[in-house]
Amino acid sequence: MKLGFAMPHLLRLKATGQPWEAAVRGADQTRMAKWADELGYAMISVPEHHIVPKTHVDLSGPHYFSAYPTMAYLAGATESIRVNSCIAILPLQHPVVTAKALASIDWLSSGRVTVTFGVGWLKEEFDTLGVPFHERGAISEEYIRAVIELWTGAHPEFEGKYVSFRDVVFEPKPVQKPHPPVWFGGDADPVLRRVARYASGWWPFLTKPEDIPAKIEFIKSQSDYGGGLTDVFYGFATSRVGAGHEVRQDPRARAGLSKGEIIDRLGWFGELGVTMSSVPIPRLDHVEEYLDYTQLVAEEIMPVVA
Template structure:
């Protein structure tokens, strides 16, 4: 059973010393992966509902530092050799698909093929307004952008004509080290989100989900995948029980039995000493025992 660490590039961890220390310590401790979130901007007053809290509010200050995840992960890659590096998650519909494809291919090359592409459609409508992208039909935009990015990663001279994105014959190099491209893991728990996983993704990244919820959603994704003519056995499933929540080895075992391949643990560190101690504590308590499951 694999254990990932979330997060770097946010709050106190949006700091070069702490990113480097977190990445090195997590790799040495046996963590499988390291994850960075994304928000271009946050808004003080918003009507959108945050999907991962009971009151629908983001559980942190809007004045928090949040690095561009590709910059943070590239910095982490320079300080490590084996740990995988993922976006948790990248707001795909807010970005240029051509530029994002370039960034991902570059990161995958510099990291030696260690990037996992966690993607989502976003929850903060006001952020979309700020970056000049329509909130409506963002799911359809995401699907089309991913289709275009896959062509850019896999074809020598791709061209694309779509509703949201078009480009003539172009050459985008480097290509990703991983073939045909880095794994695409979708976030989200709604029925449309789970169908996106099954139809265009390579896996699912569930956030704040219980063991029972994870099992039910994994079964649904596998069913949708089979209906779409895809092999359900090739999908990867990852969950985060929630930052700061107590997690015991028995819970890790139950996630494994539910079909989960990786559990993301961790916290947002407050200082270098604290993060090193937290990673080493989690490694002794969970990472090392989980590797034997």
């Protein structure tokens, strides 16, 4: 079991946020990224929304980054930790731009990019950006194929309803071959089928932990499953967030779990097929206390579950 580093103040969800996180600034996050790198955490993942309608602010909060520039910054501030998205909204950005951004980060970071794509769920965000919400699945299907073609094709060509290109060149290619790890986030059957076709990782959000094995079996049972699923990420706080970012109660994932409780739950996750997780941010007062806590996790929990 690998552990991702839960970076405070990448978002402010009502279900998981704590008051002290709102005071965290970019300089603090830079310091924490370097700290996570030094302690041996596996990954930092960046949530993404481009714009949030006022009707969703109570649950979702107003504070989100754009995934790719934030991943690039964190990669540049560190040496070995991987950078990921959680999630990048695939249909809201042209796939050529997406492919170029991620290839650039991977090249500059010597191959430390993973990307978790999602199709999106916030209709008002799509409406604001002029992307047809009810076509987001079909758009995503084309876009991921186009991105992979740009990353891997010596002479990339693609012809689709939403994107087409030919007689083009695309460099730099990603350092990682055949391309950076692609994960998909979500729980619906179309998402799981997309994992089977294209991905090496799955990041569930609304799936209960005990249902993960059945979902993994569904992915592997698809006729076009490529055999590439190697990672499943399930963080402690995942079960505290419901549809539309509603608050769900799960005492097994609360802040303030003991070391033994965390180790036991990570062991259970591993039995279910989870390969990577992150422990809950405890009830603290400031960044210095969080640095101490993440050191404790790295020194006393990480070696036990590795």
